[in-house]
Amino acid sequence: xxxxxxxxxxxxxxxxxxxxxxxxxxxxxxxxxxxxxxxxxxxxxxxxxxxxxxxxxxxxxxxxxxxxxxxxxxxxxxxxxxxxxxxxxxxxxxxxxxxxxxxxxxxxxxxxxxxxxxxxxxxxxxxxxxxxxxxxxxxxxxxxxxxxxxxxxxxxxxxxxxxxxxxxxxxxxxxxxxxxxxxxxxxxxxxxxxxxxxxxxxxxxxxxxxxxxxxxxxxxxxxxxxxxxxxxxxxxxxxxxxxxxxxxxxxxxxxxxxxxxxxxxxxxxxxxxxxxxxxxxxxxxxxxxxxxxxxxxxxxxxxxxxxxxxxxxxxxxxxxxxxxxxxxxxxxxxxxxxxxxxx
Amino acid sequence: xxxxxxxxxxxxxxxxxxxxxxxxxxxxxxxxxxxxxxxxxxxxxxxxxxxxxxxxxxxxxxxxxxxxxxxxxxxxxxxxxxxxxxxxxxxxxxxxxxxxxxxxxxxxxxxxxxxxxxxxxxxxxxxxxxxxxxxxxxxxxxxxxxxxxxxxxxxxxxxxxxxxxxxxxxxxxxxxxxxxxxxxxxxxxxxxxxxxxxxxxxxxxxxxxxxxxxxxxxxxxxxxxxxxxxxxxxxxxxxxxxxxxxxxxxxxxxxxxxxxxxxxxxxxxxxxxxxxxxxxxxxxxxxxxxxxxxxxxxxxxxxxxxxxxxxxxxxxxxxxxxxxxxxxxxxxxxxxxxxxxxx
Numbered sequence: 101x102x103x104x105x106x107x108x109x110x111x112x113x114x115x116x117x118x119x120x121x122x123x124x125x126x127x128x129x130x131x132x133x134x135x136x137x138x139x140x141x142x143x144x145x146x147x148x149x150x151x152x153x154x155x156x157x158x159x160x161x162x163x164x165x166x167x168x169x170x171x172x173x174x175x176x177x178x179x180x181x182x183x184x185x186x187x188x189x190x191x192x193x194x195x196x197x198x199x200x201x202x203x204x205x206x207x208x209x210x211x212x213x214x215x216x217x218x219x220x221x222x223x224x225x226x227x228x229x230x231x232x233x234x235x236x237x238x239x240x241x242x243x244x245x246x247x248x249x250x251x252x253x254x255x256x257x258x259x260x261x262x263x264x265x266x267x268x269x270x271x272x273x274x275x276x277x278x279x280x281x282x283x284x285x286x287x288x289x290x291x292x293x294x295x296x297x298x299x300x301x302x303x304x305x306x307x308x309x310x311x312x313x314x315x316x317x318x319x320x321x322x323x324x325x326x327x328x329x330x331x332x333x334x335x336x337x338x339x340x341x342x343x344x345x346x347x348x349x350x351x352x353x354x355x356x357x358x359x360x361x362x363x364x365x366x367x368x369x370x371x372x373x374x375x376x377x378x379x380x381x382x383x384x385x386x387x388x389x390x391x392x393x394x395x396x397x398x399x400x401x402x403x404x405x406x407x408x409x410x411x412x413x414x415x416x417x418x419x420x421x422x423x424x425x426x427x428x429x430x431x432x433x434x435x436x437x438x439x440x441x442x443x
Numbered sequence: 444x445x446x447x448x449x450x451x452x453x454x455x456x457x458x459x460x461x462x463x464x465x466x467x468x469x470x471x472x473x474x475x476x477x478x479x480x481x482x483x484x485x486x487x488x489x490x491x492x493x494x495x496x497x498x499x500x501x502x503x504x505x506x507x508x509x510x511x512x513x514x515x516x517x518x519x520x521x522x523x524x525x526x527x528x529x530x531x532x533x534x535x536x537x538x539x540x541x542x543x544x545x546x547x548x549x550x551x552x553x554x555x556x557x558x559x560x561x562x563x564x565x566x567x568x569x570x571x572x573x574x575x576x577x578x579x580x581x582x583x584x585x586x587x588x589x590x591x592x593x594x595x596x597x598x599x600x601x602x603x604x605x606x607x608x609x610x611x612x613x614x615x616x617x618x619x620x621x622x623x624x625x626x627x628x629x630x631x632x633x634x635x636x637x638x639x640x641x642x643x644x645x646x647x648x649x650x651x652x653x654x655x656x657x658x659x660x661x662x663x664x665x666x667x668x669x670x671x672x673x674x675x676x677x678x679x680x681x682x683x684x685x686x687x688x689x690x691x692x693x694x695x696x697x698x699x700x701x702x703x704x705x706x707x708x709x710x711x712x713x714x715x716x717x718x719x720x721x722x723x724x725x726x727x728x729x730x731x732x733x734x735x736x737x738x739x740x741x742x743x744x745x746x747x748x749x750x751x752x753x754x755x756x757x758x759x760x761x762x763x764x765x766x767x768x769x770x771x772x773x774x775x776x777x778x779x780x781x782x783x784x785x786x
Contacts, residue, residue, distance in 0.1 A: 135599050135679070136527035136663060137492035139587065142485055149480035150568065152582060154538035156575030184479035195497035195580045225493065228580075232499030237538045237571075237580035239495055244482065256478050320479060336478070 112210040113194065113224055138226035140191060140241060147246055148190075149253060151181035152239040161300075162281065167205045169300040170236070171212030176304045177323065178240035179220060180385040183309035184321040186254040187242025189222035197232035220306055245313070252313045254389070259318035259337035261418035263390040266399060266410045268305050271326055272352040272374070273298040275381025302385035308410070311402035312389060319389035325380040329388055331422060337390075342423045343379075343414040345432050351378050351411060379424075390416055455553040456537065456567055481569035483534060483584060490589055491533075492596060494524035495582040504643075505624065510548045512643040513579070514555030519647045520666065521583035522563060523728040526652035527664040529597040530585025532565035540575035563649055588656070597655060597662035597732070602680035604761035606660055606733040609742060609753045611648050614669055615695035615717070616641040618724025645728035651753070652730060654745035662732035668723040672731055674765060680733075685766045686722075686757040688775050694721050694754065722767075733759055 142148055155174050157163055175192065182189055194213070198206075217224060222240070244253045277295035280287045287295070305321070312319065318337055320329045327343075334341055352374055391399050396412075403410040417423070424432045485491050498517050500506055518535065525532055537556070541549075560567060565583070587596040620642035623630045630638070648664070655662065661680055663672045670686075677684055695717055734742050739755075746753040760766070767775045 136524040137494045137530060137585070137596070139490050139492055139528075139594060139596055141490040141589070144487065147482050147484040148491070149482055150536060150582075150584075151480045152536040152538045152569060152571050152580070154540055154571045154573050154575075154578070154580060156540050156573050156578075159573060159575055181479040185482075187480060193493060193495040193582055195495045195582075197497055197499050197578060226495060228495050228497045230497050230499050231502055232497075232578065233576035235497070235499075235540060235575065235578045235580075237495070237497060237578075239493075239536055239538075239582040241493075242480070246484070251482060253480070253482055 112206045113214075113227070138191075138193065140225065142243060145246055146243045147251055147253070149182055149185045149187035149242040149244050150239065151178055151185075152237065153177050153181070154235065154237040157234040165300060166212075167208040168212030171209040171214075172216045172301045174236045174238055175213050175216050175222070175240070176302045177385060178238045179216070179222070179304035179306055180302070180321040180323070182240055182242035183304050183306045183387060184254065184319050185242065185244060186252060186309045186313040186316075186319070187244045188310055189220040189306060190241045190243050191223040191225040192217070192238050192240040194224060194227035195235075195237040196227065196229045197235040198229065199231070199234060220304075254309065254312060254316050254319035256318055256320050256333045256336035258316075259333050259339055259390040259416045260392070261339055261416050263317055263392055263416040264396065264399075264412050265330070265341060265343070265388070265390050265414040265416060266412050267322070267326065267351070267388050268308055268386045268403075268408050268410050269303070269384075270298075270351055271322065271379075271384050271386060272377030272381045274302070274383035275377045276352065278383070299383060302383070304385060305387045305406075305408055307406035308387055308402060308408040311406045312387075312391075312399075315395050315398045315402055316389040316391050319387055322384040322386045322388050323382060325382040326384075326388065327379050327422060328382075333388070333390065334416075334420070334422065337416070338420075340417040340420040340422060341414055342417055342425045342429065344427060344429075345375060345424050346427045347411055347413045349374065351413075455549045456557075456570070481534075481536065483568065485533075485586060488589055489586045490594055490596070492525055492528045492530035492585040492587050493582065494521055494528075495580065496520050496524070498579040500577040508643060509555075510551040511555030514552040514557075515559050515644045517579045517581055518556050518559050518565070518583070519645050520728060521581045522559070522565065522647035522649055523645070523664040523666070525583055525585035526647050526649045526730060527597065527662050528585065528587060529595060529652045529656040529659075529662070530587045531653055532563040532649060533584045533586050534566040534568040535560070535581050535583040537567060537570035538578075538580040539570065539572045540578040541572065542574070542577060563647075595656045597652065597659050599661055599663050599676045599679035601659075602661035602676050602682055602733040602759045603735070604682055604759050606735055606759040607739065607742075607755050608673070608684060608686070608757040608759060609730075609732050609734065609755050610665070610669065610694070611651055611730045611746075611751050611753050612646070612727075613641075613694055614665065614722075614727050614729060615720030615724045617645065617726035617728075618720045619695065621726070642726060645726070647728060648730045648749075648751055650749035651745060651751040654749045655730075655732060655734075655742070658738050658741045658745055659732040659734050662730055665727040665729045665731050666725060668725040669727075669731065670722050670765060671725075676731070676733065677759075677763070677765060680759070681763075683760040683763040683765060684757055685760055685768045685772065687770060687772075688718060688767050689770045690754055690756045692717065694756075 155161060161170055179189055244251055273295040277299035279285050280292050318333050320333055322329050330341060399410060426432055498504060504513055522532055587594055616638040620638035622628050623635050661676050663676055665672050673684060769775055
């Protein structure tokens, strides 16, 4: 590699306005880039939520993706894990393997990465660069309050029978974009642009996650697909669930794109395809969470205060297993029932 | 990938004896593997030292390396960063890209990794696995005391003119092994075995780093090579240094291998080659540190209490630049002088 590790970090990821020993405006980060370790001092009465995600070319992104979008997404998927715990972002480390030094690529990647980091007050505090097949590994640190000795972190294990099940935003658009980019379906240009943004630049629901502390009983972010991720909650919480399939017909955002004449979306795509994108699409980075029925007003207030739409989509059952039901609570049959195998 | 991420983590990296919500005997780790985030609660009066290192096949290890050794080394290089800060290891995350699910490989890798982790009381608290070219990214967390508002972390920036310069253990053996494995030189089998262990299973100097808190003025671990890493200290501390080349003739451990008849090592390898391995070899993971001349007894006591040999090799100068000198403090010339370009 023509440029050493130190040069790369210095040039693209270190902020020129900060002193070498304090590469950050945040009091929590006592020492940033440029020593053997970064130093982080959590505030008294808090604990650190930590998550690590690795993104690989060909598996998590296309080789020709806009590097600014890739920088955004690499951090967004990690921030989404913090959101699912109700944690406030503090800082992150970046380890980066690059096949070669491509300075325009690095400049765009760091621009996309640091723009999202700044939007969440999340400081790049250290990392590593090396030569190798393109690989991006981010470890993110967030703050969770501890109140009276009890962590306020949202876990997967707290769902209880009778709890409502909610999902934020919309689902399925990222998968729709993936299928279009793979060439397995055709989309109008403006619809593709809309869903492609959902795929490449997901919005981590950090404010909603923080607002749900003390309200939600369990939470997870939707990365594998709604049914698969709900199953993680059910397994950790030792319970089952019923999902109302009716919501799914509406929940894919592409449905509401104005360039599609009313009804055309239905004509173009079968209900079964749409349900598949919503229930098992993945890469949505929305929050899936549970809350007691008595907390419905509090959930709506959390959604309002965080400016994040949420939809109630089902109910936690004592009986194990995951059931797809219609609006009358009856098991769905025929084409919809085939999605049971995702559960 | 035939096995999902969750299965892989469950099978090879999660300890069966611990409950799902507490995959650790350490009070600091409030929640381990199996949720969106791990939770870490540093003790009052401490701060976290954090380091992230990425290892790539072909660059950091040979494709046919023993996976148990690779598991050891992947964590060792991270623990070495904690050692250089004087931090006590607490926990780490592991992100792993694998071309395919090779269960014997994974079993050996995790065995080597977790054996070293256990030896340092360092808990695997979370991570990520994905399919892709082999890549290992570990982020490690250590504890540093804060005394009277002042961090006890060892930094690169504290060296002062007049300070002594020390290095732990021996240098150059890892590079000697690398050259032998690349086929650019021949070694007797038992010498190769000795230096290969230094290359593949380095010993992070954690106990020495902790013992040097309050004694060393600056520290770094030797990963790039003695001269290159010393230069990081000099740059951060705004000073220069003189290194006595005499020590280098003795400091390569292979020199003392009993299978080499006295004098044969000298005959086989020129002084210049030996100096090159020691001064610029890299991958040693020894500690390079500075301390005031008044602290010589304290440094020896830290070495004794941590059972780690240390050698005094030079002095910090007010004059910038790095000078190689003989035992009389005179600049070296001829063959030795060529190493100036590493500085």
